[in-house]
Amino acid sequence: MQPGSEASRRIARINSHLHPPVSQLEETSLLRRADCRSKGGASGFKVAILGAAGGIGQPLALLMKMNPLVSVLHLYDVVNAPGVTADISHMNTGAVVRGFLGQPQLEDALAGMDLVIIPAGVPRKPGMTRDDLFNINAGIVKTLCEGIVKCCPKAIVNLISNPVNSTVPIAAEVFKKAGTYDSKRLLGVTMLDVVRANTFVAEVLGIDPRDVNVPVVGGHAGVTILPLLSQVSPPCSFTPEEISYLTDRIQNGGTEVVEAKAGAGSATLSMAFAAAKFADACLRGLRGDAGVVECSFVASQVTELPFFASKVRLGRFGVEEVLPLGPLNEFERAGLEKAKKELSSYCQWRCLSLPGFLEHATSGKDYSGIMA
Numbered sequence: 240m241q242p243g244s245e246a247s248r249r250i251a252r253i254n255s256h257l258h259p260p261v262s263q264l265e266e267t268s269l270l271r272r273a274d275c276r277s278k279g280g281a282s283g284f285k286v287a288i289l290g291a292a293g294g295i296g297q298p299l300a301l302l303m304k305m306n307p308l309v310s311v312l313h314l315y316d317v318v319n320a321p322g323v324t325a326d327i328s329h330m331n332t333g334a335v336v337r338g339f340l341g342q343p344q345l346e347d348a349l350a351g352m353d354l355v356i357i358p359a360g361v362p363r364k365p366g367m368t369r370d371d372l373f374n375i376n377a378g379i380v381k382t383l384c385e386g387i388v389k390c391c392p393k394a395i396v397n398l399i400s401n402p403v404n405s406t407v408p409i410a411a412e413v414f415k416k417a418g419t420y421d422s423k424r425l426l427g428v429t430m431l432d433v434v435r436a437n438t439f440v441a442e443v444l445g446i447d448p449r450d451v452n453v454p455v456v457g458g459h460a461g462v463t464i465l466p467l468l469s470q471v472s473p474p475c476s477f478t479p480e481e482i483s484y485l486t487d488r489i490q491n492g493g494t495e496v497v498e499a500k501a502g503a504g505s506a507t508l509s510m511a512f513a514a515a516k517f518a519d520a521c522l523r524g525l526r527g528d529a530g531v532v533e534c535s536f537v538a539s540q541v542t543e544l545p546f547f548a549s550k551v552r553l554g555r556f557g558v559e560e561v562l563p564l565g566p567l568n569e570f571e572r573a574g575l576e577k578a579k580k581e582l583s584s585y586c587q588w589r590c591l592s593l594p595g596f597l598e599h600a601t602s603g604k605d606y607s608g609i610m611a
């Protein structure tokens with residue numbers, strides 16, 4: 240480019256506008272982004288994050304923008320999506336980032352997505368259980384899933400919003416009602432339990448946490464979180480005291496963070512790390528990689544319960560196989576009974592088939608009055 244030429248004057252004028260927010264930049268620049276030659280996003284997967292401006296959503300957006308398997312990243316929230324999008328979009332990695340704000344833009348955010356990750360919803364405060372979030376989060380999840388039904392019914396859905404033990408059955412019910420349900424494509428994210436288990440076990444053993452893999456089965460709340468310490472890789476053994484300490488710490492890892500944050504929310508950074516790891520596994524499965532196995536809360540026949548977390552093999556269509564629990568020791572068999580009892584006591588599960596329950600339960604009102 241010749242110094243002093245019209246082109247160089249244009250670029251200088253554009254640079255002088257680089258300070259205003261992105262929306263103003265679009266209006267004032269001579270070269271609008273829409274006119275740029277590179278459109279990006281040539282190959283790879285299209286991923287949407289719903290709740291992208293939240294405590295989990297923001298670091299998760301950052302991590303997904305760094306994932307080379309992602310070519311298009313849609314960031315949707317009911318607040319602050321433009322700001323997060325402008326910020327993340329300046330990272331010089333491959334994915335093209337677009338932001339979407341509020342319900343009127345939900346359908347555009349979802350159109351054509353391969354993977355939808357949902358961390359939208361309210362987090363716990365000290366003294367609350369995850370189940371206390373149901374009345375608000377079930378309604379949010381229902382609305383978002385209705386968008387998925389319309390715009391990307393074949394997408395893989397990674398559901399993070401709590402209580403996962405209930406939001407996954409709610410999402411399944413929304414998809415069933417619309418006739419788009421495919422149990423292989425709906426995955427509750429329990430990866431943080433595995434991430435925590437790997438970290439705590441590595442601490443006890445004095446080894447690198449990246450070398451540890453602990454299967455964690457059941458669900459995602461209290462005693463429903465069941466680490467299978469007899470199946471740790473690499474093979475190892477624990478004293479009864481170590482087993483008791485590890486089981487308790489893994490089951491209460493979420494509460495440990497909620498209490499440490501003292502009212503400022505629940506796990507966000509470790510959750511974003513776990514969600515990004517899990518999403519990457521789903522994308523590798525979609526790509527056709529062999530042997531991608533992670534734990535997830537899915538429709539299952541591993542126990543008599545309709546949904547259960549266990550190891551699943553991920554493939555081109557989502558969950559290709561729900562793997563059996565494997566041999567359990569006596570402590571784990573007792574833990575499994577407790578987990579199943581707790582999981583089956585979730586009233587939402589018992590009531591899902593009642594006429595009108597889905598609408599009532601997701602209206603934000605107390606649903607206990609219509610329980611059988």
Ligand SMILES: NC(=O)c1ccc[n+]([C@@H]2O[C@H](COP(=O)([O-])OP(=O)(O)OC[C@H]3O[C@@H](n4cnc5c(N)ncnc54)[C@H](O)[C@@H]3O)[C@@H](O)[C@H]2O)c1
Binds near residue numbers: 290400505507
């Ligand atoms: N599965 C897990 O292991 C796990 C771990 C940690 C947190 N969580 C859960 O994830 C959820 C989010 O946690 P957080 O810390 O990010 O909360 P947060 O409040 O920081 O962020 C939630 C975001 O969701 C957005 N939101 C609310 N309603 C929405 C809607 N209708 N559509 C789109 N976005 C909407 C909010 O604007 C906010 O930006 C909570 O329910 C929390 O309990 C799950």
Ligand SMILES: O=C(O)C[C@H](O)C(=O)O
Binds near residue numbers: 363401431459505
């Ligand atoms: O504990 C919470 O409420 C958030 C999350 O489920 C967690 O395990 O950290």
